[in-house]
Amino acid sequence: MYGKKVISAIATTAALGMLVAGCANQSGPSNTESSGSSSRVNIPSISKVDVPADAVLPAGDGKGTCPSTTTIAYAGAETGPNAQLGINIFNGIQLAINQHNAANPGCQVQFKKFDTEGDPNKATGPVTQIVSEPDIIGVVGLPFSGESKATGNIFEQKGLVHITPSATNPSLTKNGWTTFFRALGNDAVQGPAAAKFLTDKLQAKKVYLVQDDSDYGIGLGTTTSQALGSAMVGSDKVITGQKDFSAVISKIMNAKADTVYYAGYYAEAAPFDQQLVGKGFTGSFVGPDGVKDDQFIKQAGDASSNAYFTCPCIPGELIPSFESEYKKLANAEPGTYSIEGYDAVTVLLSGIDKGKQTRPDLLSWVKSYDADGLSKHYKWDSTGELATPDVYGYKVENGKIVPIGVIGK
Amino acid sequence: MISEVIPTLLHSVPMDDTWITFDVNSFTQNFWSSTFDGFTFGAIYALVALGYTLVYGVLNLINFAHSEVFITGCYGVFFTLSALNFGPSAPHLAFWAIVGNLILALVVAIIASALMAVVVERVAYKPLRTRKAPRLAFLITAIGVSFAIQYTIYWWRGPSPEAALTMFRPIPIFDVFGTIVDSQQVVIVIAAIILMIATDQFIRRSRTGRGIRAVAQDPDTATLMGVNKEKIIVTTFIIGGILAGAAALFYVMKIPSGVQYNGGFILGVKAFAAAVLGGIGNVRGALLGGLLIGLIGNYGQVLLGSSQWTDVVAFVVLVLVLIVRPEGILGSSLGKSKA
Numbered sequence: 001m002y003g004k005k006v007i008s009a010i011a012t013t014a015a016l017g018m019l020v021a022g023c024a025n026q027s028g029p030s031n032t033e034s035s036g037s038s039s040r041v042n043i044p045s046i047s048k049v050d051v052p053a054d055a056v057l058p059a060g061d062g063k064g065t066c067p068s069t070t071t072i073a074y075a076g077a078e079t080g081p082n083a084q085l086g087i088n089i090f091n092g093i094q095l096a097i098n099q100h101n102a103a104n105p106g107c108q109v110q111f112k113k114f115d116t117e118g119d120p121n122k123a124t125g126p127v128t129q130i131v132s133e134p135d136i137i138g139v140v141g142l143p144f145s146g147e148s149k150a151t152g153n154i155f156e157q158k159g160l161v162h163i164t165p166s167a168t169n170p171s172l173t174k175n176g177w178t179t180f181f182r183a184l185g186n187d188a189v190q191g192p193a194a195a196k197f198l199t200d201k202l203q204a205k206k207v208y209l210v211q212d213d214s215d216y217g218i219g220l221g222t223t224t225s226q227a228l229g230s231a232m233v234g235s236d237k238v239i240t241g242q243k244d245f246s247a248v249i250s251k252i253m254n255a256k257a258d259t260v261y262y263a264g265y266y267a268e269a270a271p272f273d274q275q276l277v278g279k280g281f282t283g284s285f286v287g288p289d290g291v292k293d294d295q296f297i298k299q300a301g302d303a304s305s306n307a308y309f310t311c312p313c314i315p316g317e318l319i320p321s322f323e324s325e326y327k328k329l330a331n332a333e334p335g336t337y338s339i340e341g342y343d344a345v346t347v348l349l350s351g352i353d354k355g356k357q358t359r360p361d362l363l364s365w366v367k368s369y370d371a372d373g374l375s376k377h378y379k380w381d382s383t384g385e386l387a388t389p390d391v392y393g394y395k396v397e398n399g400k401i402v403p404i405g406v407i408g409k
Numbered sequence: 410m411i412s413e414v415i416p417t418l419l420h421s422v423p424m425d426d427t428w429i430t431f432d433v434n435s436f437t438q439n440f441w442s443s444t445f446d447g448f449t450f451g452a453i454y455a456l457v458a459l460g461y462t463l464v465y466g467v468l469n470l471i472n473f474a475h476s477e478v479f480i481t482g483c484y485g486v487f488f489t490l491s492a493l494n495f496g497p498s499a500p501h502l503a504f505w506a507i508v509g510n511l512i513l514a515l516v517v518a519i520i521a522s523a524l525m526a527v528v529v530e531r532v533a534y535k536p537l538r539t540r541k542a543p544r545l546a547f548l549i550t551a552i553g554v555s556f557a558i559q560y561t562i563y564w565w566r567g568p569s570p571e572a573a574l575t576m577f578r579p580i581p582i583f584d585v586f587g588t589i590v591d592s593q594q595v596v597i598v599i600a601a602i603i604l605m606i607a608t609d610q611f612i613r614r615s616r617t618g619r620g621i622r623a624v625a626q627d628p629d630t631a632t633l634m635g636v637n638k639e640k641i642i643v644t645t646f647i648i649g650g651i652l653a654g655a656a657a658l659f660y661v662m663k664i665p666s667g668v669q670y671n672g673g674f675i676l677g678v679k680a681f682a683a684a685v686l687g688g689i690g691n692v693r694g695a696l697l698g699g700l701l702i703g704l705i706g707n708y709g710q711v712l713l714g715s716s717q718w719t720d721v722v723a724f725v726v727l728v729l730v731l732i733v734r735p736e737g738i739l740g741s742s743l744g745k746s747k748a
Contacts, residue, residue: 079568117568213717237715243664243672244450247710247719250442250588251435267570271666274497274573278665299573299666301497 041202043308043395045402049318052372058096058346059103064353066107072097072348073112073130074341075141075151075162080117081241081267084295086143088335089165092316092342093140095329100349109352112136116147120215123147124154131158138162138348138362140341145169145216148180155179161363163347165340168289168312169219173383181366181380183344184337185312185389185409187216190288191223193391193408194310198259199231201393201407202284202308208257209235210248210272212264220288221263233257238268245272249279258283265290270299277303289313292336292394292401308404309394314339314375315403322374343373432714441588443707449594449663451703452601456656457680458687458695459608460526460649466625466690467645469544473551474533476677477558478526478650480670482657484562485521487668489514490574490661497665499578507577511658519654526650527643529554535639562670570672573665597659604655605696608648612692621645625690679706679720682727688737697738702727 074093077086090113097111112133114126123142130136131154139155139162142148148167155162156177163181164172170188172180198204209232211221225232234255236248252260260276260283262269269291276285285307287296292309300307316339317323326334326342351365370379379387393407457479464472472478493510494500500507533554537546579591612618620641623631632638660667660676683702687694702723709722730738 081568081570083568237717239717241675242716243667244446245716246446246449247439247443247707248716250439250446251711254438254442271570271573271664274575274665278499278575278579295569299497299570301573301575302499303497 043201043393043404045395045397046315046405047318049315049403051319051374052377055372055374056346056350057374058100058342058349060100060350060353062103064100064104064107066109066352066357068108069110069135070107070137070352070357071110071112071133071135072345072352073114073133073136073139073141075114075123075126075130075139076116076143076147077118078113078115080115080119082118082144082265082290084266084293085166085290085336086118088293088338089140089143089341091326091330091332092165092334092338092340093345095326096342096345096349098329099325100353104353107353109349110135114141116142118144118147120144120146120150123151127151127154131155131160136160137357137359138351138366140165140344140348143167143337144214145172145219146214148172149175149215152177152180159359159363161348161359161366163344163366165344166289166313166337167216169215170223171215171219173385177384178367179363181384182386183340183347183378184386185391186385187220187223187288189389189408190310190312190391191220192227194220194224194261194286194288195227195229195231197308197310197393197407198228198261198286202259202286204231204259204284206233206255206257207231207259207261208233208252208255209261209263210252211235211237211262212242212268213237213239214264216290217264224261224263228261238264238272240265240268242268243271245275246279248272249276249281252276253279253281260285262287262291264288266293266296266299270296270304273307274300274303277306282306284308286310289336294335294401297396297399297401304396304399307396309401310391310407311336311394312389312391313337314390315392315394316342316375318403319374339375343375343378346373347378430714431712433712435714436708436712439711441586443711444704445585445588445590445594447704447707448700449597449703450707451683451700452598453656453659453663453699454676454680454683454702455605455696455699456601456652456659457676458683458699459605459652459692461681461684462687462689462692462695463612463621463645463649465684467621467642468534468538468547470534470547471551471681472529472646472649473548473677474529474554474558475526475649475653476673476680477555478522478529479653479657479660479677479680480562480668480673481525481558482518482522482650482654483661483668483672484566484571485518485654486514486658486661487571487574489517490576491571495574495576497573497575499575511576511662515655515658518657519651522654522657523647523650525558526646526653529558530643530646559671559674566670568670570666570669574661574668575665576662593662597662600655601659604652608652609692609696611648617641617644675720679723682724686727686730686737688739691737691739694737694739701738 074090077083101108116123143166145167156179161179163183165183168187170186209225211217269287273285287309289311292311297304316334351362356362356365390406391408393404394401460475533550579593581589582595620636623636624641683698684695687698705726706719706723710719
């Protein structure tokens, strides 16, 4: 009898946990219409991007001096299911810092990495540690929206400037934080740009929108679905860590959708696309910046050839000087957000070279910053948003992600 | 652009108005496809559930490490098929070549899982049993072993799932009310049912099965009657491991990217729930419970319009059933099952 009680107690606890976890729900429209064309449009790739002529580079003028304890930190995923996006970023940062230190013998900036696994629940620990180390005067991170939301207040309390190279949830700049800066466009820009890309460039008539349960996925799903309007024939939600998408897929097939837009990260997008194609879906699969990674192709295999990506990120691989140096350091092509990480830390490094070597000085330096980086112009408004960020389109071609040009501003 | 979008964005934060809606339309549309997928998953849950139920029946122990016995089988499948050049894209092989490769993967998975089950038993449970440790100690050890195996795999293979492994491109077999049943679903369900019937018959009819039931009913008397209790316990773990290894092959067939260090956890919880739902310790109960958990989860997900609900609905039903029938649907224990 004792055993039965234990079992019931465990089962009940599990059930309660699942209930709490599953409370966020909203049902989308689901119409059924017959016949949907699924012939795919061919959009050519681009092979060069314009680089600002007077872009600020990490090397500076070579005359910087600073105390040897001066430290810049990266906080974000080094491990975890979406680690690759974080690895792209810190390699970009490491490259900039190496270039800076090589050119400035009088200013050797230290670089420290703190692993959050990209998980909002795990991010507060490392960030608390960062703000308590007085030598750290500037931070690049955090890469994901959920963890950025969870840790913004910690940075704010200690007045530590942090530039996210990749978190795109629009609400992040609505918290009144004065230390948060975003080095790219947000999803209030990406969502409408994605919708326009789907209906104009891809000529999608029936888009099925699927979002995950992260702050990022929910925010992007909302802005995209609003911009899609009547072109959206249905929507569904999946959860982080989900492996089986059969129920979602049968809804998509029944709705005869010609295009699927997935607002989330590659860890779920890859098996999703793979199972979707396995069930006979012949349309296009479009994902945002969180999906745009080689890991997506690796995990989805041939199925990924139907994929396009929208991303407020600049194709760093098309900037030859950056590409060759990055390759030497990381033994890989620059990935999504490598160049944003590089540019973000360059903003901090140029401040340090100008003598802004305390937290308040560096913060006000970033606030009033107004100069070109390799990827774009950096000048933030009072909330920490950039003025005119570009959104790029990408596609999978022969097992590689290639840019197809600017799709929105 | 930003200024236009933000007011509407703020207005439509999720959960502001309706948070539960029943999408009956979608449910009727997707009824058959969710039924078939529910059966397919249910069959996999049932195979894993048998492992929980058999061990519980014999030892009164919830073997929490059983989900790791299962994931060990998944890695067995992964390494075998990777070595045979299977990858994310379906291979272009002749029918019999695929069957041969899959059977090889099945054998490796079964051996891997069964070995892991025996190791878990020898390392984690036997020492406690010989020292007559209290029941709670077993429970804690079980959880500890589960984590130890998970993080050994994490340390070895890293946090990312292994690359997807597609065994074959499912082909449509027949059509039920406009919904296509594909070869994958048919293979999984039929193979799983054969295994379950074989297990049931083995427990009921074979000499070893009689031994298992005897130990489940009364270990001391069984020992007096000449049953080798230790041998029976190991055999039970091996049978659970074999079934988990088979489940691993079907799981990877269904979820090609499911091989991950913690990939067995949720499935293990659901299989355990299936065992409890059917009546823990009861072989046929595990079968019934598995199919029910698979079906109910899928129905709930479609009816409530989000994958977030799969587990919620399954577990709510579990609690409701336990309130009415605390011993599970089929109730009786392994020892009492009729020969």
